[in-house]
Amino acid sequence: MVRIPEENGPRVRARELGLPLGRFKPGKYNAITDVEGVLVGHCTLIQGDGPLRPGYGPVRTGVTAILPNLGNIFMERMSGGGFVLNGAGEVSGMTQLMEWGLIETPILLTNTMAVGAVSDGVARYLVERYPGIGDEHDVIIPVVGECDDSWLNDISGRHVREEHVFEAINKAASGPVEEGNVGGGTGMVTCDFKGGIGTASRKLPEVLGGYTLGVLVMSNFGKMHNLRVGGLPVGEVLVEKFKGTPHRGKSYGSIIAVVATDAPLLSHQINRLCKRVGLGIGRVGSYAAHGSGEIVVGFSTANIIPRRTQKMVYKMKILLDQRLDPLYEAVMEATEEAILNAMCMATPMTGANGNYSPALPLDEVRRFVDACRPIFASVKKRPHQTSVPASRERPSDEDREGEVTVSAALPTNVRGAEGIPFPTRPAPEEAARTGDAPADATPPSGDEPEGSSSGRPPGSDR
Secondary structure (H helix, E strand, O other), X not given: OOOOOOOOOOOOOHXXXXXXXXXXXXXXXXXXXXXXXXXEEEEEEEEOOOOOEOOOEOEEEEEEEEEOHHHOOOOEEEEEEEEEEEEOOOEEOHHHHHHHOEXXXXXXXXXXXXXXXXXXXHHHHHHHXXXXXXXXXXXXXXXXXXXXXXXXXXXXXXXXXXXXXXXXXXXXXXXXXXXXXXXXXXXXXXXXXXXXXXXEEEEOOHHHOOOEEEEEEEEEEOOHHHOOEOOEOHHHHHHHHOOOOOOOOOOOEEEEEEEEEOOOOOHHHHHHXXXXXXXXXXXXXXXXXXXXXXXEEEEEEXXXXXXXXXXXXXXXXXXXXXXXXXXXXXXHHHHHHHHHHHHHHOOOEXXXXXXXXXXXXXXXXXXXXXXXHHHHHHOOOOOOOOOOOHHHOOOOOOOOOOOOOOOOOOOOOOEOOOOOEOOOOXXXXXXXXXXOOOOOOOOOOOOOOOOOOOOOOOOOOO
16 A cells, blocks of 8 residues: 655644635634534544454544534524435434424534434433423434444444533533544545544625624545545546555545524525535535435524423514525535535544545645635635625615625615515606606596506506
């Protein structure tokens, strides 16, 4: 086996390589935890070396926990949704999530054979915290996503236990998120390089709503020749350099993505947002292979749906569908960067049977970026927002690319309830008084039917 010498420099996140990663700025931590109230924790299991002995190791796996609403998601639920790009994978609890449009448990990520153990661990954690489950309250179906880490891990040994689930949940915190070979991503591989856990965020400018959106991925998909890094065909060049390095051949891998935002969205809007995650995955090189599972779970923190209320109704804020476009762009950018962060932060790993997964060579990526830097420098990026504050902008019915007029414009007599312009035609009397009447217009006669300006039925000119 040919093994490429490992780089001596530190691993850094994708943004530090100078890659072009979109037009929106990241949040403070460039992580899903930039969305207020979202916590992330890991439990990492690395034990043993050498030949695979089912039940004994080597072990290269773990658990990652994402807790919405500071962990109080059972009593104070949130709007949720999801999307399945290719279904050769599993997220338990997703059937109910799609039916009800609610997130009511933490979201856990692990390996394929550990879904049952992790689900059982989450159930016990919640029952201990809320003893009324199954009696006073409904039963629960924990949301647990999986990927196949059998290239490096003794997956059939089922080494993930209940205590590891508790550890990941109890370690969940805000702030920076550990990436690469951690938690559920410990044994994952992406495009024949070491993958794992990655995250990124975007903060929309105020004129676009000022919302924050974050993505966390457990990345485990793809082949080297398809890899794109910041749009650059890095994989096609690296294939030759890594030609002598064995790669996993039977496993297609998968990717599970979790999207969080503070934008006030209904379930169907979250579903639509999750669909655009697939575009970000495709940017890195996935074509959603037959045996791969690309599954997305999302939630909005803007509205709390209480489990108990004195009344039978609750109020929600809802973003207009026409305002979703900036979020679609942001989630695509954040997904791409989250996957690249997983690869950039992951270190090389040797696992079961001596199988080796090299790390993405960052020096090679830097060379690509340096070669293309003059091209990047010559491109003038569109501004993130206009120079005039939104409240002082002049209303406009023209929606130009790169600008958002719906949020900035004041209401006018040609704007509907959803803020979208629609054509209107002034009444002939009004047009004649203002001088806007066309040259061939004739005033209505007294013989015309009431409500008609030309002898046609009312509304026929709309």
